[in-house]
Amino acid sequence: MNTTARKGPSFVPAISVIAGAQLMVVLDISIVNIALPSIRDDLGFAQGDLQWVLNAYTLTFGGLLLLGGRASDILGRRSMFIAGICAFTLVSLLGGFAAGPGWLIAARAAQGVAGAVIAPTALALISTTFEQGKQRNAAFGVYGAVSGSGAVIGLLLGGALTDSLGWRWVLWVNVPIGIAIAIGAYYLLPRTAGNPGRFDIPGAFAVTGGLTLLVYGLVRAPEHGWSDVWTVTSFAAAAALLVLFVVLEARGSQPLMPLRIFADRDRAGAYAVAVLVGASLISTLFFLAQFVQEVMGYSPLRNGVAFLPNALCVLAFSGLAARLVTRIGAMPLMATGAASMGCGLWWLSGIDLDTEYASGLLPGLLLFGSGLGLLFVPMAMTAVAAVAERDSGLAAGLLNTSQQVGGSVGLASLSTVAADATKDELPPGRPEPGQVARAVTEGWSTALSVSVGFVAVALIITLLLIRAKPQTFQAAGGARPREEAEAGG
Known part of the structure; x- marks a missing residue:
């Protein structure tokens, strides 16, 4: 495979293309958060259905990421990267013209499909574009900064666009960015040939369907009850599909998720921590963005x-x-990062109707952001360290x-x-408006308190499983990759 590393002055333009694509994908998870009240009023969403504007994206995104990574390994990373960017740009344009809830949710789901191709390909391109050692670590630092801060940048950009141009521009902004990234990728990133293999379509359908039904059940339960027939049916079908997915992966000749990839303790621990960090990050921003706008009365831009x-x-x-x-x-x-995130969430869980920004929110946001920055980069590097090149996607x-x-x-659960x-x-x-506001704020506060538990479990997993040494992330000449070191004793 042609995986020639980029050197010297090529580093900045190449990492700019990769990081720009990752930012666009991560940003679109949160950019609609601040626009949700405007979307609700304009398109006639029920309050309980608003979270599907987020979940339609994250479910197809998360459910198809393995298939997207596999596609990049088989069909070539640069080709799939550019194809994903073009598709993402097109559906963003169409989504901005949404005339009703169904149209917007469908567009968000299609964005997630395209994002599922872009995100794993972008991370794999770092391993095949930059030399191991300082250059690759610097690239991971940029990638981690973009991935960790992209959700917050999305809130800032979403507020500015919603205030000045309207909520539709939170989707249309992707069009010029996507065009620029696609052109840059064609000229700046190395072409990579594909590897032999085939796609595990049944596995992709099983995991995506299982996750969708699981989230649907969690969303339905508060309104219709945990014993509701459709709630119970959703959970049962989700469990059956997810068990089927594991069976397919264990028995398949070319599975979507080879279980051997979990044999490395560090990598398995990094994946487990990523689940918990994702649950904490997206939920925290979802609740706080609504609190700041609905309770504290901030405009979208100020939010x-x-x-x-x-x-x-x-x-x-x-x-x-990264250093x-x-x-x-x-x-x-x-x-250290998980501990800082947990302290920040504990502080933020104290929100009430009298909360002020400087004393009530800012300390928690600083602790949470600092911890996320410390945690995300080594987590990402550990997850892809010493993996076989054919499995990097x-x-x-x-x-x-x-x-x-x-x-x-x-x-969904929070x-x-x-x-x-x-x-x-x-x-x-019939409660008064003030009583409703107090009750809703108490609900958000309780959810943030539970989120502290997610981060606490992430800290425990880190202490028990993560053992990756400094040599794992140094240049090949300075130390053997972990898998070779273990094989050679």
């Missing part, structure tokens, strides 16, 4: 600016983590899948927690 310190912390600490990981290894950075796809599956299931807590807080009869 986005409120999260800017969080993004700056992610950027700064991602760069620091330190070759000196102290992954575990100290990931553990798969490893990257599984990392992204872990985050997005965690985000979808986490948002929305259920928030809804139940809100019901318990509402007085009987």
Whole structure:
């Protein structure tokens, strides 16, 4: 395979293309958050259905990431990267013309399909474009900063666009960006030939269908009850499809997710942490964006600016983590990051109707962002370290899948927690607007408290499983890759 590394002055334009694509994909998970009230009023969404504007994207994204990573391994990474960018650009354009809820949700689902091709391919391209050692670590630092801060940047950009041009521009903004990235990828990224293989279509359908039904059941339960026949049916069908997926992967000759990839303890631990971090990150931004706009009364633009310190912390600490990981290894950075995120979430869970930005939100946002920056880069590097070249797209796809599956299931489950807590807080009869606001805020606060538990479990997994040493992330000449070292003793 032609995987010639890019050197010297090519680093900046090449990483700009890859990071730009990753930013566009991650940004679209959150950019609609601040536009949700405007979308609800314009298209006539029911309040309970609004989260499907997010879940339609994250479910197809997360459910098809493994297939997207496999496609890049078989068909060639640059070709699939450009195809994904073009498709993402087109459906973003069409989604901006949505005339009703169904149209918008369908467009968001199609965006997720295209994003499932882009994201794993972008991460795999880092391994095949940049030399191992300082150059590749720097590229991972940029990638981690973009991935970790993209959701917050989405809030800022979404607020600016919604305030100035209207909510439709949160989709249309992808059009000029996508065109520029596709052209840049064609001229700046190396062509890579594909590997022999075939697609595991049954496995892709099983995992995507199972996750969709699981989230549907979690969304339906608060309104219709946990014993509702359709809620129970959804959970049962989800369980059956996910078990079928595992069976297919264990028995298939060319599975979508070869179970051997979990044999490495560090990699398996990184994937587990990614699930929990995804659940925490997406849910936290979903609840806080609504709190700042609906309760604190911020405009969409001011709402986005409120999260800017969080993004700056992610950027700064991602760069620091990329430099330190070759000196102290992954575990100290990931553990410190998870602890900081947990402290930030604990602080943010104290929101109420009297919360002020400087004293009530800012400290928590700074702690959460700093921790995310420290954790994300070594987590991503550990997930793809020392993997066989033929599996680099798969490893990257599984990392992204872990985050997005965690985000979808986490948002659905915490929305259920928030809804139940809100019901318990509402007085009987016809509550006054102030009582409703207090009850809804209590629901969000309870959900954020549960999110602290997600990060606590991530910290425990990090301490128990992550053992990747500094040599794992250094240049090949300075140390053997982990798999070779273990084989040779």
